[in-house]
Structures are given as C-alpha cells and as structure tokens.
Amino acid sequence: MSSTVFNPFAAIGRAFLGATSEIGRLAIFAGRTLWACITPTIYLREVLRQCAQIGFYSLPVVGLTAVFIGAALALNIYTGGSRFNAEQFVPNIVVLGITRELGPAFAGLMLAGRVGAGIAAEIGAMRVTEQIDALHTLSAKPERFLFAPRVIAATLTLPLLVLIADIIGVMGGWLVSVGALDFNGTIYLRNTMEFVTFNDVITGLIKAAVFGAIIAIMGCYQGNNSKGGAGGVGRAATLAVVSGAVLILASNYVLTSIFVQVGL
C-alpha cells in the first residue's frame, strides 16, 4: 500500500536524480573538452580541417538564412512602423535586430542543425565502430584529437559566419526596402551605417562564439554517448540538435541580460 502511495514520489525522485547526473556528466565532459582546447597538444591540422567543415561549408546555408531574415524583418518593421508613421526607422531596426539578435541566433540554430547533427553522427559512428576505443588503445585522448578541434573550429568560425550573415541580412533588408518599399538605397545604407555601433556588432559576435562552443560540445557529447548501432547514432544526432538549439536560445537570453546589465 505504502509503495503504491509513494510511487509518484519515487518516479519524480528518479527523474530528478537522472537529470542531475546527466547535467553532472555533461559538465565534466564540457570541462575536460574546454581544458583540451586551451592546453597543449592542439592538433592544428584537425582544427583547420574542422574550420573548413564547420565554417566554410556552412556559408551557403547561413547566407541564405540571413538574406531572407533581413528581407522579412524589413517588411514586418515597415508594416508595424506604418501604424504610427515610423517607416523611416526600417534601416535602423533591421541592422539592430540582425546584429544583436537574429544574426547570431539564426546562424546558431542553422548550425545546430547542420553541424551539431553532423558532429554527433560522425562521433557516434566512431563510437559504435570502436574507433574511439581504438584511439584510447593508441594512447590518444578523444577529447584532444576529436572534441577539442571541433569546439575550437566552431567557436572561431561561427563569429565569422555571423559577421557575414550580418552583412547579408542587412542587404536582404536593403533589397526589399529599395525594391518593394520605395526606399532610397543610398539613404538606407547611410542610415544603417550611422545607426549601428561597435557594441551592436561585438555583442552578436560574442554570442556567436558561445553558440559555436555549445553546438560543438553538444554534438561531441551526444555522439560520444551513443550506443546501439545505427539507431543509437540517429538518436544522438537528434539529441544534439534539440539540446543544442534549446541551450542556444537559453544562453541567448542569459547573454543578452548580461550585455544589458553591463551597458553593452
């Protein structure tokens, strides 16, 4: 009787313990990986290879996302602004929205899909085919040879991607404003350049670096924990995308709060 009554509590307790132990495992994994990122030996060849994989090959998807986001943002701001005769603020709000928020957030989310899933699948496949065990037997540490290069590459290349996305996003807004909303192209660009500040850009780039680290760490963590063959690798890729996306959005709020607090 008592066991029946306390079953819900036991279930809640198990879930709580499971969640806290998972957080603990992730924290230890992230700590070891970040330590490997800042202490020798760093495999530069692997870092460069991952920069190409993560950064260069993500340019088309990030660029396309940015141009459409910028264009849609301009249309929405124009529609909203016209309700109180504030259409002229389209360039200002587009550049502010893109650099501070939408550029890093959308680039991060797109990379969580493209790169996070890819990393999880690759490392998951290495786990189930015993390649990670083989690394251990060859006296190589996976956190140095596999995880750190991916985290370094994602942390370095995502800010660059976001910088490019910022420019493309603003140009998306410019295209719609000039082509469909009868803005003067030169004045639009002058307003944009006069309004945007160094802080607007740098806060977005700081966010991007954090998002890059999150994407790579979650991909490596889920891939490293995958088990059970192809199904396990698939689950790892899904978990990497979902957990990466949620952490990006949560850390986006935290970082924005910090930037507001410190006046950036």
Add this chain to the structure above:
Amino acid sequence: MTQSANNPILELRDVVKSFGSKHILQGLNLSVSRGESLVIIGGSGTGKSVSLKCALGLLKHDAGEIVFDGKPVKDQKSVEDVRERTGMLFQGGALFDSLKIWENVAFTKINTGKVSRKIAKQEAIETLAKVRLGASVADQYPSELSGGMQKRVALARAIIDKPEMIFFDEPTTGLDPITADAVNDLIVEQVKALGAAAVTITHDMASVRKIADTVAMLYEGKIIWCGPVDRLDDSGNEYIDQFVHGRAQGPIQPAM
C-alpha cells in the same frame, strides 16, 4: 580454472564485471606468457570482448586484479603503460575513416610527433608491406578497401610500434575462408616475428587451430577449460566438445 604460465606478461585474477544486473565476468582467471599465443573461445555474450576491454582499461572491472608485466593495472598511468606496450586489432578494424591508410598505420608516430610525417609515412609503407599490402594503398581511405584489406591495415597499425603483446578481437569475422586463412597466416607470422604474446578471441575454429598455442574456453564468466591446442579434440570436456563440433545439443544453450 586457472591457467598456469611461466613468466606471464598479463594476468587476470578473479576479475568481475557486471553491467547492471547482467554479470558478465564472474571471477575470470587467465594468464599469458611472453611469446605465447592464447586463444579465448566461447559463445556469444560470454564476455570475451569484455575481458579484452578490461585488460586494456577500456572498461573498468568491478573486482579482481589485472597485472601486466608484474605490475598491477590500477590507475590511469598503469593503463597508459599497458596501451603503449600493446597493440590491438578490433573486430571491425576500427580504422579512422577521415585519415588515409598510412596515417592510420602511423597514427601513434604522427600523434606523438617523434618522427616527421615523411618518415612516418615511409615506416607505414614498410609495415604495410609486411601484411602484403602495396604502397599504392597508402594514400587511399579505409572506405576504398575491402574488408580483408582493412583487417590487414588494422594488423599493420597494431604491429608498427613493435608491441610486446597484441590483442585480436575476432580477426577473421566477416571474411571469406581464403581471406580469413591469409589473415591468420599473417597474424602467426607477425606475432612470431615480434616475439610478442598474443591474445585472440574468436568463434572461428580454423583460426583457433592455426593461431593458438593455448586455448581457453570462457563460459558464464569463467574459464572452464584451458589447455594446449593439440588437446582440443580430446579435452574430455563436454563444453569444449560441443563448441568445437558446433553442436546445438549439449550443456551450452544456444544464444537465441
């Protein structure tokens, strides 16, 4: 049963390993001498791979003791020492997909940076020749090779650093009989050339007869028979008889 051996390089003493409620190793005792080739046989799920992984520190055993070259393997440093002095051929080869064949073979040399990449490549090509693979495969990727060739590359990776001991995890699984025999020949040849101890786990009785000096049978987490390979057919052990002759009827229940 405990296998007796002189001058053992590896000893497993009463090793216990469980996964949750599954008790895989239940007091495993095993020892391998220098220059000896020990083959562990046993049905699926009896803990053959687990015992190898415990010996290499890839899995942490729950109880018992593992001794390598007279020293207990109990911390990360001793595990690293075992790994530096041993080689391992994994069941599926476990070659790194993203690296070229020569980079796979010379992985430790490149990784430690003790030699230049040029010299490492030359040594890799020389080692590939020992397993009858030409220099032309050096710049290919693992996915471009057949299963038999991948096993030979994995063997080359296992022997390039001249280990004192080599572990083979089902080296002929998935190969046709002729390729399997060729791989067995290479294993025997290279282990003898190095003077290394070898521990092989396999289901393949042709491999057992070709590779083994000593055979140990693992059943329900313990060694139930251990003896020289030429005693395999008159062991007087009904478990061995059933396994050697591949009969479904007998004391061992088929894994279904």
